[in-house]
Amino acid sequence: MTDPFTGEQLAVLERQIDEWLGELDANHDHIVAVDRSPDDDVRWFVRMRGDDKDFTTVWLTLGQRTLRYETYVMPAPEENHAQLYEHVLRRNERLVGARFSIGVEDAIFLRGEVPVDRVDRNELDRVLGTLYAQVEQCFTGMIRIGFASRFAG
16 A cells, blocks of 8 residues: 655645646647636546547546546446446456446446556546546447437437
8 A cells, every 4th residue: 555645745746736737738629627626625627528428527536645536427327237237347357547337326437546656747648548538438338228218219
């Protein structure tokens, strides 16, 4: 387990993350927003324009030991629950640094975490790229499984 960062170390990392995200926002057209959470947590969101899913928003939360990240993929399925859950579990087998999970109101999320001592510009880029790419690759297929009757015609 990673040793917890001190308050000073976390403050430095927090400033670095602010700077890195600002640079990403300025240099990538598909990023439409980068902002901080208004609550007391050290938390950011990065909103990216997609092709298959209109927008993907990744939340980053800095803790003493880890940087956690997550994105909402889709609402709870209306049908074919077992088929959808099997689909995401099989996708988890191939994922590195992230995993599909069931969250609030049985919605599907993509989540992961990285030890704070490994957080740098390249790691942030990898995290955002992985979550964005996975959502773009799987969203349409997952929606078609979980909401199949809406696509029947």
